Amino acid sequence: MAQTEHVDEHPADLATGAFVAHRNLLFTVAYEMLGSAADAEDVLQEVWLRWARVDLAQVRDQRAYLVRITTRQALNRLRALRRRKESYVGSWLPEPMLTAPDVALDVELAESVSMALMLVLETLSPTERAVFVLREAFGVGYDEIAAAVDKTPAAVRQIAHRARRHVDARRPREAVSPGEARAALESLRRALEDGDVPGLLAVLAPDVVLVSDGGGVKRAVPRPVVGADKVVRMVLSGLGRLESAFTGEAVVVNGNPALVVRFDGEVDGVMAIRVEDARIAGLYYVRNPEKLTRVGAETPLARR
Structure with a gap:
């Protein structure tokens, strides 16, 4: 009987396998730091180029090493993005992504990629954002974070505490169930399609904010519009200027209920919501065509 010769797997295949195994996690880390799927993909390209040159025999924890590279590349990109956003026309919102319904079942993941929280993260410094994302969303240890952001563990603990306090003061007051959010979204969709002013006022919180x-x-x-009366007038006057037929498709965007808005069947934008006390307290409408490339197919996200 012929013996089967054992052949070790090629290092390039091992590197590829490890990268593919953790890719969804790395993308999610980069996206939460940047708020842009396109930039997150660019970061992953840089991560792969660096990872492919690493001697795997010297790597004790491949996941931690990959997260470290991703964080460093995302930090570089984030600093460049901040300069770009200074010249951005109008309000800036994160790039919306169609996500699988099961993302909504992971409460921590769904909150961490929600439009509402990601807007809060925009108020942090790049290092604060990196530390907050790694610690709060992904449970990375202080020592690992310190290696990723070139700080001491003691400094990282201070940054994490400061960032958490900042975010807690600005994040939504309460978490609502996916069912409550879907019910509010459905009421909004019906009212918009019918041009129903009382219906809109009933589902919107008095101090609702439209961005x-x-x-x-x-x-x-x-700039943001505050107050239910102003928001209703703004939205309905906008719809009134258009002769096209409005439809809203309920989907899961960034792990949360949202509408893909179409006029005569053509995608116009994505409307995400923030719900408090069963009413919509935040409306986030992305119309920038460059940010609508991820609403045709689901983007996989992962925390581990």
Whole structure:
């Protein structure tokens, strides 16, 4: 009987296997730090180029090493993005992504990629954001974070405490169930399709905030609009200027209920919501065409 010769797996295959195994996690880390799927993909390209040159025999924990590279590359990109956002036309919103329904079942993941929380993260410094994301969303240890951001573990603990306090003061007051959020979204969809003013006022919180992002390409309000009466007038007057038929498709975007808005069947934008006390307290409408490339197919996300 012929003996089967044992052949060791090629190092390049091992590197590829490890990268693919952790890719969804690495993408999610980069996206939460950047708020841009396109930039997160660019970061992963840089991560792969660096990972492919690593001597795997010297790597004790491949996942931790990959997260470290991703964090460093995302931090570099985040600093460049902040300069770009200074010249952005109008309000800036994160890039929405169609996600699988099971993302909504992971409460921590769904909150960490929600439009509402990611807008709060925009108020942090790049290092604070990296530390907060790694610690709060992914449970990374202080020593590992310190290696990723080039700080001491003691400094990272202080940064984490400061960032958590900052975010807690600005994040949504309460978490609502996916069912409550879907019910509020359905009421909003029906009221918009019917042009129902009382229905809109019933589902919107009195101090609701509307933020829209056209990127200077599509019409959008230049700054947030506050108050149910103002928001209803703004939205319905916008719909009234269009002769096209409005439809809203309920989907899961960034792990939370949202609408893909179409006029005459053509995608116009994505409307995400923040719900408090069973009413919509935040409306986030992304119309910038460059940010609508991820609503045709689900983007896989992962925390581990």
